[in-house]
Amino acid sequence: MTRAAEIRAINCTNCGAGLDVLGGGRVMSHVCGYCGSELDAQDNYRVLRRYADLVRPDSPLAIGMTGTLDGVAFTVIGTLGMEESWHGEYWRWVEHQLYSPTHGYVWLSWEDGHLVWTRKYRGHVDPMWISTDRVEAAETRPTAYSRGVRFRYYETTDARIAFVEGEFNWRPRLGDRSTSVSMLADGAMLSYTGSAVEREIELTTYPDQAATLAAFGADPRPRPRRVHPVQPMPDGGTVRFLVTWGLILAVFSLVLGVFMSALVGREVLNTGPIPVARLPAEVTFELTDTRRLTVIEVATDVSNSWAWLELSVTDPEDEPVFEVGREVGFYSGRDNEGSWTEGSRRTTFRFHPAMPGTYTAELSVPESETWQRGGAAIGQVRMSVTEGRSSGFWLFLLGGLFILVGVAAALRRGIRRRARWRGSDWVDEDDDDD
Incomplete structure (x- = not known):
């Protein structure tokens, strides 16, 4: 049964609070932000369960905000607070489900001060599935290919839902767990994500941060100090241009400087x-x-x-x-x-x-x-x-500056590459991250 898409608002069947209906006809559950009741959107919003004393996680986005991603208008309809723990350490992030009448459901997540955009991926992927067992048995970093792009293993995440509010096109429950095997390429991440009820391959990319916050009417946030793995690398073509021409111009300047210095007068x-x-x-x-x-x-x-x-x-x-x-x-x-x-x-x-x-x-x-x-x-x-x-001093100095330009470009790309892979849980020290 599919809920009537023309419904625009309801009253919570537990506490009576007015709730906007934003997520279209495929919404299955609606969690009241006032009393924490999970309502069945496919059965007259009857109460399925209640979640008491939930603390809403920090995020610049909120339910009801509308903005554009890649030229498509989306509305924030749901919020999940996610949590992962390992040996006493905790990692927390916020996932917002977004809805577009023309493009369906996607996720916009807030992770360590970064917004990342995730949607289901329908392109051909080789291999079709990578499990945690396959990762643990692998002697070298696993790889996947799609549309000519190589993705390399980044991490395995075992996450649980710690907060839930709003509408969803599935039935999230507090404490539900999902496991993701993430594969990283330049500016994109493929995730093989499985839960107790489904398996999906998802694609995560990095939108323009300031423009996205502004599009959704959210307050600007300080620039994060850490690099996110899906942040695009400095353009490789630009780096090669700067390194190549920096070397060429440096050699030309140094040779000319030697010639000028040889004019003894x-x-x-x-x-x-x-x-x-x-x-x-x-x-x-x-x-x-x-x-x-x-x-x-x-x-x-x-x-x-x-x-x-x-x-x-x-x-x-x-x-x-x-x-x-x-x-x-x-x-x-x-x-x-x-x-x-x-x-x-x-x-x-x-x-x-x-x-x-x-x-x-x-x-x-x-x-x-x-x-x-x-x-x-x-x-x-x-x-x-x-x-x-004649003095070649200024030409020697110019040659040194050209060398510094090339070195700085290559170094910046190398530093960004290392920063992107710093969070990987692959422990082979001989592996060359790219």
């Missing part, structure tokens, strides 16, 4: 050794290349000592170009691991000349000091100037 000054006693000293040099860099290198003879160098440069119009101070230091010795050295006796200054002509450099050593008794204080300096130098 032309030496325009080499002072030879200058005793520190003669400092500060001024030297002049002629520059003609204003397109590329000019490099000033100062070499010292510090040994287990350090010195503070100050260098100022003025242009042909006697205007300051730069004035800078820098420390040089070189240290060496032996320890139980052998000989060691640290620091450098040289330092380099680079600038881009604005005009050709005669430039003046002034070098001084206002401060120096030895390290330990074996140190030798600075005794002399040597200055050289080279014009027309």
Whole structure:
């Protein structure tokens, strides 16, 4: 017998509360949200049983809300609070039965801050059924195929009903149990679900969270911290594009950087050794290349000592170009691991000349000091100037950034993959989750 589809409201035959009838003509039971009575929708809503003191689980959805999934209008008609326990641990989630006059009955579940959409799957699946016994006997992670997609075993769930309210196209009872063997692919999950009365294959997908909540008029919820297994992976084609082109552009940048660094330029000054006693000293040099860099290198003879160098440069119009101070230091010795050295006796200054002509450099050593008794204080300096130098620094940096883009894309996909499979109960450590 099928209940008349035109009924829109009833009064609970136990407590008299007004109840909306939302689920169409195939509804079999209606659990009153006021007194907890289960009513037989196929037999004048007579009372079948009562559930007292049920605590409604938290969910952004409620019975009577209407929204769209994949362009189809659905109404929330029933709510189940589900529970699974294992060795003292509990997992809880909420399943809402939805109804559409054109597309029938589906489930929209609230799990760990995620909405997931489940409906019966009518496509061909190979194998047609995977039982818990088959999973337990398997030496490798079981797989299933449907429409060219490979699904791999994720988990087995033994769930019980802990809360029930609203209309259903079957007769759920408090404490009823069902077992699901879940198989995961990218962005979808197939579940072989069996209970005491039926077996079904169901498909679960991940709708747009904010859009779905908004479509049903539900309040926004904070973004969950954990990744849900059916959350879509970052697009594989995009990741391959970023990795491939990141590598290509990185190689191009690095090769160009090496080429630019190989342009050694032309030496325009080499002072030879200058005793520190003669400092500060001024030297002049002629520059003609204003397109590329000019490099000033100062070499010292510090040994287990350090010195503070100050260098100022003025242009042909006697205007300051730069004035800078820098420390040089070189240290060496032996320890139980052998000989060691640290620091450098040289330092380099680079600038881009604005005009050709005669430039003046002034070098001084206002401060120096030895390290330990074996140190030798600075005794002399040597200055050289080279014009027309090119630097590959920015190209090397750009190449590094291209590499980071590719690595970040691949790493993000790898992290998401691991996060999706983290909840799997398959324990073979050698298995490669994909």
